[in-house]
Amino acid sequence: TIPACNANYLPEGISEHCPIKVTFVEEGLNTNKLFQFCNVWAKHPLFIDKVQAAWVKLLMVLLKKELKVLNTQFFRNVVAEANDDRMALYLAQNKLQADPMNMTLQRRREGEILEVQKYIIYGRDVLTT
Known part of the structure; x- marks a missing residue:
């Protein structure tokens, strides 16, 4: 079956094309499950790589905040x-x-x-x- 969707026709912006934003209507609500850490994950060889990647991502979030301040103050x-x-x-x-x-x-x-x-x-x- 084809999922239900909504189409929103947007102005063309700087292009000569008229974009359409299509969103799918979800049936039922998604309930977020609580995160539960499992100690066994720490024993997996990829665990440290995953943690380091997340740490770098966190640092990028902090950098983004500082760059926003720089933009507001000087640009x-x-x-x-x-x-x-x-x-x-x-x-x-x-x-x-x-x-x-x-x-x-x-x-x-x-x-x-x-x-x-x-x-x-x-x-x-x-x-x-």
Whole structure:
């Protein structure tokens, strides 16, 4: 059987394609089970490698927090600016969909696309999804 799903049609962003976000509807609730450590795991040859990998991941989480502070203090919060520009593009595209022949809205959309693209030109897409 085909699982139940929902489709959400999104604005095209800086592309000329209209993305669709498909989410599957879960039947029943997933209940999270409590973690229970088993001593026998520590005897497995891969145990130390797994623990070290998790430790490195934890350090990356801490580094991410520090980089967010650096961004806010010294780069005028470029991520928030990029998200604001993306939202302005989204709004311009929605207005243009309602009135596609409006030249003013077409120019506004093109300007918003340029604003969003400047973050990509700098070599890093800072937009969050």
